[in-house]
Amino acid sequence: MNPKTREPEVTEPETVREEKPPVFGTYSNIGGTYSSLSRRSFLTRLGATGIATASPTVAIANVVDAPETPSARHAGTQTVHLSINGKRQTLQLEPRVTLLDCLREVVQLTGTKKGCDHGQCGACTVLVNGRRINSCLSFAVMHEDDEITTIEGLGTPQEMHPMQAAFVEHDGYQCGYCTSGQIVSAVGMLKEPWGPADKDVREAMSGNICRCGAYPNIVRAIQMVRSRVSQQGVDA
Template identity: 75%
Template sequence: MPDFANHPLPRELVQSESRHSHAAGAPPALVPVTLTVNGKEMKLSLDVRTTLLDALREHLRLTGTKKGCDHGQCGACTVHVNGRRVNACLSLAAAHEGDRITTIEGLGCPARLHPMQQAFVEHDGYQCGYCTAGQIMSGVALLGEPCGPADADVREAMSGNICRCGAYRNIVAAIQDVRRR
């Protein structure tokens, strides 16, 4: 077996390593970002690596949007960006300068629920509630997307949102109720 410990590293690798260790000790680069969230303009100074999810939860204290898997696989972080559903954990906040962002807090309030929120209550479309905001946000977006009339069509359109409790039948019933209205 060759003895790699006695061979010097290539010069390019040593220089590259030196640059990375210096950058790691440097403070993060902050950028000004203006987001329109739930109809209000918000001015932030964010690390360029801040996700939209972390900007909403940590900087704007809009905690209705949940951090589930943080890999875009569960849908708990679903928000609307310019009317389209987006996994906020996969999107950098700085990329949304000037976009219209809607979170669950922007849909309705306890005194006047959005029809989808009301349908989730009526059809018991939640159990533990962790996925509910993302499910509702996806359900609202689905109303403006092409989707066939059958329950199977709704299940397919909602396949990016996972419910660990298994309330899928009630979630589909709630969405279908709003679609029929």
């Protein structure tokens, strides 16, 4: 090609490549340079940072562990008077505490079980003024001066309630987790106007679930106590 007729070459502007700092590296604003930092150095500095921040944490813990004043200790709580298994109890409770959690965590009566915590299984059944309720659905502060009966208040291993003895005699349980709720519910049921047939018992006890499927034995136990109550005047 004739040099005189050659078209001038078009050159593209040079693209400046922006470099990014490495994962383990430090950036210097002076001159835009990087200094390498090994993984070992990075972890060493990280450990030193943790040690440096430990002192404020200890200081905070000291403040939290300081003795509370009586007013601070009871802030947000309410005085509640309950009669539990015949014993008068005066408790300081937050309004959000359920009767179930009050019995288990505060009064330490753990015979009442927490199952679904939604009022669907009946494991938490207790008697309030003789009426059976799901204690997981009721706030403790709602029961001022109420008479509450749990499985511990029905009987003892040495002196069992007739319903407890009937459950033992008829094997009305397998794993036993639902048994306390079943027994308390059955005691409350006997004071309600249900029919005498087995189907009436099953309907009356439908709110108490047995995952092991011991329903036939539970019905037999309840019917035995019902017959003794009607024939012999046994207090259920």
